[in-house]
Amino acid sequence: MSAETYDVAIVGGGPAGLSAAIELKRRGVAKVALFERGTEVGGIPRHCGHPPFGMREFGRILTGKAYARRLAGAAVAAGVTILAKYTVVHTGPDGLLTVASPAGIQAIQAARILIATGARETTRAQLLVPGVRPLGVMNTAALQAFVYQEGRIPFRRPVIVGSELVSLSAILTCRSHGILPVAMVETEHEVQARPAFFALPRVLGVPVLAGAQVLAIEGSPRVTSVRLRLADGKETVLDCDGLIFSGRFVPEAALAEASALALDLGTGGPVIDEHGRSSDPSIFAAGNMVHPIETAGHCWDEGRRVARVIAAELANGRDAEPDKTLGRRIIAGARLKYVVPQRLTLEGRGTVPALNIRAIGAAHGRLILSDGSGTVLRTQSVNTAPQKPIRFSLAGLNLAVDSSDLQLRLEPRP
Amino acid sequence: MTAFGDLVDAVIIGAGVVGCAMARRFSLEGASVVVLERAPDILSGASKANSAILHTGFDAPPGSTELQCMQSGYDEYMQIRESFNLPILETGAMVAAWDDSEEGRLPELLDQALLNGVADARLLGRAEVLAREPALGTHVRAALLVPREIIIDPWSAPLAYAMQAKALGARFQFNARLLSARFDGDLWHLETPTGTLTARSVINSAGIQGDSVERMLLGEAQFEIRPRKGQFVVFDKAAARHLRTILLPVPTARTKGVVLTRTIFGNLLVGPTAEEQEERERPDVTRPELDMLIAKAVELVPALAQAQVTAVYAGLRPASEEKHYRVHCLPEKGYFCAGGIRSTGLTAALGIARHVHGLWAQSRTVGGERSAAPPTFLLPNLAEHLPRDWQTPGHDGIVCHCEMVTGREIEAALGSPLPPGDFGGLRRRTRCAMGRCQGFNCLARLASLTEGRLSVPIAPEVDP
Ligand SMILES: Cc1cc2nc3c(=O)[nH]c(=O)nc-3n(C[C@H](O)[C@H](O)[C@H](O)COP(=O)(O)OP(=O)(O)OC[C@H]3O[C@@H](n4cnc5c(N)ncnc54)[C@H](O)[C@@H]3O)c2cc1C
Ligand SMILES: Cc1cc2nc3c(=O)[nH]c(=O)nc-3n(C[C@H](O)[C@H](O)[C@H](O)COP(=O)(O)OP(=O)(O)OC[C@H]3O[C@@H](n4cnc5c(N)ncnc54)[C@H](O)[C@@H]3O)c2cc1C
Numbered sequence: 001m002s003a004e005t006y007d008v009a010i011v012g013g014g015p016a017g018l019s020a021a022i023e024l025k026r027r028g029v030a031k032v033a034l035f036e037r038g039t040e041v042g043g044i045p046r047h048c049g050h051p052p053f054g055m056r057e058f059g060r061i062l063t064g065k066a067y068a069r070r071l072a073g074a075a076v077a078a079g080v081t082i083l084a085k086y087t088v089v090h091t092g093p094d095g096l097l098t099v100a101s102p103a104g105i106q107a108i109q110a111a112r113i114l115i116a117t118g119a120r121e122t123t124r125a126q127l128l129v130p131g132v133r134p135l136g137v138m139n140t141a142a143l144q145a146f147v148y149q150e151g152r153i154p155f156r157r158p159v160i161v162g163s164e165l166v167s168l169s170a171i172l173t174c175r176s177h178g179i180l181p182v183a184m185v186e187t188e189h190e191v192q193a194r195p196a197f198f199a200l201p202r203v204l205g206v207p208v209l210a211g212a213q214v215l216a217i218e219g220s221p222r223v224t225s226v227r228l229r230l231a232d233g234k235e236t237v238l239d240c241d242g243l244i245f246s247g248r249f250v251p252e253a254a255l256a257e258a259s260a261l262a263l264d265l266g267t268g269g270p271v272i273d274e275h276g277r278s279s280d281p282s283i284f285a286a287g288n289m290v291h292p293i294e295t296a297g298h299c300w301d302e303g304r305r306v307a308r309v310i311a312a313e314l315a316n317g318r319d320a321e322p323d324k325t326l327g328r329r330i331i332a333g334a335r336l337k338y339v340v341p342q343r344l345t346l347e348g349r350g351t352v353p354a355l356n357i358r359a360i361g362a363a364h365g366r367l368i369l370s371d372g373s374g375t376v377l378r379t380q381s382v383n384t385a386p387q388k389p390i391r392f393s394l395a396g397l398n399l400a401v402d403s404s405d406l407q408l409r410l411e412p413r414p
Numbered sequence: 415m416t417a418f419g420d421l422v423d424a425v426i427i428g429a430g431v432v433g434c435a436m437a438r439r440f441s442l443e444g445a446s447v448v449v450l451e452r453a454p455d456i457l458s459g460a461s462k463a464n465s466a467i468l469h470t471g472f473d474a475p476p477g478s479t480e481l482q483c484m485q486s487g488y489d490e491y492m493q494i495r496e497s498f499n500l501p502i503l504e505t506g507a508m509v510a511a512w513d514d515s516e517e518g519r520l521p522e523l524l525d526q527a528l529l530n531g532v533a534d535a536r537l538l539g540r541a542e543v544l545a546r547e548p549a550l551g552t553h554v555r556a557a558l559l560v561p562r563e564i565i566i567d568p569w570s571a572p573l574a575y576a577m578q579a580k581a582l583g584a585r586f587q588f589n590a591r592l593l594s595a596r597f598d599g600d601l602w603h604l605e606t607p608t609g610t611l612t613a614r615s616v617i618n619s620a621g622i623q624g625d626s627v628e629r630m631l632l633g634e635a636q637f638e639i640r641p642r643k644g645q646f647v648v649f650d651k652a653a654a655r656h657l658r659t660i661l662l663p664v665p666t667a668r669t670k671g672v673v674l675t676r677t678i679f680g681n682l683l684v685g686p687t688a689e690e691q692e693e694r695e696r697p698d699v700t701r702p703e704l705d706m707l708i709a710k711a712v713e714l715v716p717a718l719a720q721a722q723v724t725a726v727y728a729g730l731r732p733a734s735e736e737k738h739y740r741v742h743c744l745p746e747k748g749y750f751c752a753g754g755i756r757s758t759g760l761t762a763a764l765g766i767a768r769h770v771h772g773l774w775a776q777s778r779t780v781g782g783e784r785s786a787a788p789p790t791f792l793l794p795n796l797a798e799h800l801p802r803d804w805q806t807p808g809h810d811g812i813v814c815h816c817e818m819v820t821g822r823e824i825e826a827a828l829g830s831p832l833p834p835g836d837f838g839g840l841r842r843r844t845r846c847a848m849g850r851c852q853g854f855n856c857l858a859r860l861a862s863l864t865e866g867r868l869s870v871p872i873a874p875e876v877d878p
Pocket of ligand 2: 427428429430431432433450451452453456457458459460461462463464465466467468469590591592593619620621622623624627643644645686729730731732752755756757758759760761762
């Protein structure tokens with residue numbers, strides 16, 4: 001097999017992959033290929049018939065569909081080689097990819113690879129939800145594909161499990177298609193989205209049951225009911241014809257795993273430095289696969305930033321050696337779910353504007369970044385609802401070139 | 415060959431693996447056959463939810479019908495599998511001992527294996543066990559190695575049996591529960607929601623309802639089904655690298671115990687539990703048992719602490735009040751029963767079919783002609799270690815990305831001579847939506863691709 005050659009091969013045509021591709025072309029990188037396993041590029045927004053998308057990118061609010069179309073159009077206009085129905089099955093080392101398409105299996109050689117394969121919601125199986133296994137149980141994204149892409153109504157009276165922001169997408173999607181959610185169940189005692197948003201289900205008459213547990217899913221061949229234990233310990237049965245498991249995103253990390261990149265247990269995605277570089281110096285990562293989950297705009301911005309690093313590195317041609325600096329690890333302490341990036345090289349190029357942090361549950365107190373010897377480098381107070389992204393600014397931070405680990409911890413307010 | 419509605423030689427009740435093998439054997443031997451299945455597809459009972467191990471019978475009761483059927487079933491599978499493109503994964507199995515008392519029982523297990531004709535079974539010391547399986551918990555003591563225990567595709571195999579039967583003229587009736595039956599002294603008249611059938615004989619392979627079908631036919635049943643639930647956890651494919659050999663526990667009198675094994679699809683499986691229950695139609699999963707299985711897996715292979723779960727499921731073993739198979743017949747009434755096929759039916763099905771056909775043939779004088787050159791056909795390969803359709807050019811794109819299922823495979827399954835009746839059937843024939851995302855990406859697309867082609871649609875409504 002003689003390998004086709006590109007300067008940069010991008011895996012995944014969502015907002016992160018598309019924006020990176022466009023930016024690479026803008027910066028004069030000659031051969032940029034974007035591999036997308038779906039039938040079209042656009043990523044998750046492709047089946048979001050609802051707003052808000054595009055504020056940061058286009059200065060206006062669009063539906064996901066319109067947004068995906070615009071980004072895809074911009075990529076075509078920029079001269080990106082878009083290869084849809086191409087699944088990347090393996091990457092690296094040394095920029096080698098294996099891709100599968102209707103034309104068969106092919107080897108691709110690229111100077112740099114960017115993996116932007118996104119994230120998906122946790123399934124009913126992964127949550128070990130008890131009961132039988134009828135039709136009508138799905139994630140929000142699948143529901144959206146049903147109604148917005150395939151023009152189908154999978155159920156009329158579903159129960160929504162989860163209360164992250166994406167569960168509001170679920171409610172809106174339902175309501176715009178004559179589907180009336182019976183209730184929203186959140187296993188945690190507090191709802192996960194910012195409380196203000198939760199006026200919405202209430203306004204729409206969807207009861208929110210916080211602190212409830214799903215005891216069993218019933219029905220055959222379709223869902224007929226769900227048995228719950230409510231926060232007060234009482235059991236109840238809700239009649240319904242479907243269940244939407246929303247949120248609890250996990251990275252689509254199959255490729256990163258198969259390619260033996262170092263993975264972070266906190267995010268489930270690859271370990272990266274502030275340039276988006278993974279443990280393989282010629283492979284970069286961006287978008288929701290490095291931090292489940294941020295908005296499309298955030299992923300778009302990140303794709304652009306990583307593209308700049310790659311473009312700068314390739315400015316002297318395809319043979320330019322990748323930077324092999326490993327950088328200092330940041331160890332996330334108790335009560336912190338993850339910190340991205342997980343390594344800092346702080347060499348100045350495309351520096352990270354802030355650390356992207358998630359706490360486990362709500363976070364009230366102080367975040368403290370210290371170095372190996374315990375010297376406090378920076379602190380920042382936090383006061384956030386569960387699931388809310390925390391940005392920890394690094395602007396102006398001077399770090400010694402040293403290999404010891406950095407520590408990041410959350411000191412709760414007494 | 416007989417048209418539906420005419421008199422047939424044998425009506426087979428139930429299209430589990432046993433019913434499918436039965437349909438094949440009877441058809442091969444020239445009998446006219448109708449299979450009645452209450453569900454929309456084959457393999458809707460115990461046969462959809464097992465561990466997929468082809469057993470040697472090393473631990474089966476010596477001299478039993480079960481052992482004989484397992485061994486002849488195993489041999490026949492190996493003889494015919496290539497002609498249907500049915501895969502095997504040659505893993506071997508280790509019965510691992512984790513403490514003194516278990517270790518003390520290995521020699522008697524070896525003796526039993528040798529007595530059962532499993533001549534290549536042998537004991538391994540701790541160092542040999544760990545050399546073979548470095549990821550095992552280091553507290554392992556010793557093991558009995560049974561090299562010929564292997565993994566198969568538990569759905570393609572019975573599908574091949576059913577398809578060959580069908581090609582030979584057998585009729586499969588789905589959504590066709592046996593409602594009532596009358597024997598007029600010569601012939602059986604069987605009532606189903608889709609019509610009445612007349613048959614010379616009835617073969618009961620109704621699994622979990624074997625006793626109630628026998629009661630319906632004969633007025634009483636000589637056995638009683640005692641459902642025994644088995645729950646499983648399927649780990650993500652990334653976990654499969656930690657184990658090659660099937661890991662069996664030292665069996666107790668009641669159960670073979672919790673197994674840790676690869677699947678032919680490239681995952682790692684832990685299970686089953688053994689839970690007696692009254693309920694026959696509700697194979698539910700329950701939290702404490704799933705937690706227990708995961709803990710067990712981690713105890714056996716500590717690296718699994720990081721493993722992701724892909725799927726959970728449960729099956730109901732058609733166990734009876736006694737341990738052995740409930741194979742019996744009433745030749746004067748043309749009644750034959752393969753009941754209580756509890757936990758080895760995947761292995762034994764071809765052997766059971768031969769055995770029951772033997773009983774049936776003995777009791778009769780008339781008979782059709784044995785098929786000289788039975789039709790065979792190659793089933794699509796779903797095994798992870800062998801070439802899959804997506805690797806062959808000319809497919810129209812991948813629909814299910816986790817399991818790499820192409821549109822061409824979905825179409826082939828839907829258009830096959832024995833197409834799926836429901837989504838479960840499509841999943842079992844192609845692996846679609848069986849992977850880590852469980853349909854996050856492909857479920858809606860599949861609803862459109864299967865439109866009008868499943869008797870139970872994935873999504874009931876089209877947006878008006
Ligand atoms: C239901 C739902 C509603 C949402 N609503 C909003 C909203 O209103 N506003 C908002 O800003 N954000 C919203 N989001 C979040 C937004 O969709 C994501 O932030 C964004 O899509 C992430 O972009 P990405 O490029 O990282 O990944 P994705 O958009 O997930 O794209 C990844 C792409 O990679 C492809 N891919 C994966 N593996 C491979 C491979 N091996 N080979 C080739 N291609 C591959 C996938 O097919 C996919 O197209 C929503 C998300 C969901 C699930
Ligand atoms: C947890 C578990 C693990 C196992 N592991 C293994 C293993 O590793 N290896 C192995 O060899 N075996 C294994 N087995 C055993 C094997 O799966 C069973 O022995 C086998 O599936 C039984 O097949 P069957 O055809 O008798 O029953 P079933 O598959 O239950 O088929 C009976 C069929 O009859 C139909 N039916 C019932 N009543 C009626 C009616 N009135 N009219 C029409 N149709 C009717 C049902 O719908 C059903 O489809 C396992 C079983 C379980 C549950």
